[in-house]
Amino acid sequence: MSEGGLAFETFPGKAGPEWMMRIGAAGAPPILFIPPLFEEMNRTRALLVAIMRLLAERGHGCWLPDLSGTGESLRALGDVRWNDWRHDVTSASAYVAERSGKPLVAALRGGVLLDDAADATGHWRFAPADGAALTRDMVRAGLAGVEWAGYAPSDELKADLAAAKPEAVTALRLVRLTTDAQPADAKVPGPALWRRSEPGTSDALAEALAADIGEWSRACAGS
């Protein structure tokens, strides 16, 4: 039933191979996840993996790249430029396409600032954040004494992030939390885990998001 299981593969990053986690079979209809950025990435990791497991059980192959300078990457974050991350997303989507076909791209929070760089059957976005809001949070973290919450990105990356906005993409489904007043295609109840100082997950939220992604993936694959 759990054909494929868990695997780690590398894709060509800008300055060498970067790691990508796969849950589910390599040949199964693929979903490429673009994670939130900086501390939000850590805080939502358990949620992301829970969503990936649920989708793998339903016959999808789920892929999660480590952006250059994050996760298992050998590069120092300070050497990474915004365009390296965009390159990573393009390259990861091309790698997945070669292994198992063109993917649906599911992006969370700041990941939506990079997801247009992927070649995808469709896009799914959850709780999108623009670069200015993410920058503001990181600057505010500094008000309590720790600049950028301990992360040390280059000034170039900071400047590009601050100016980044989600780009228009086709076949887009936008999902937000019910506590978010802004318009969306669907709203789901659950905690804003990217705000939590202790990483956590929510079974109900993971299930709701996995179901929504699965449906959108089928809709995009059929169109």
Added chain:
Amino acid sequence: MIAGSDEEEVAATLRAVLVDVLGLSETRVAAFDESTPLFGALPEFDSMAVAGLLTELEERLGIVIEDHEVDADMMETFGALLTFARNKSLQ
């Protein structure tokens, strides 16, 4: 009386934000009183939590918090933070 219920609403919003941002139980946060120490006393209340707390308070109370208004004193206790939130939203 109306002012009183507004004050209660700000307190309820602040407690909800603390539950969501710090990941504390509702029971625990419901027991917070004016003198309950927050920043520097709760391990969950780290620098990123400060950012999340401010952003969530702005969104849910419809206020704008300037950086120069933020310091350790206004987050030191539940009472200090509540006073700040009430002054911003009910002024």
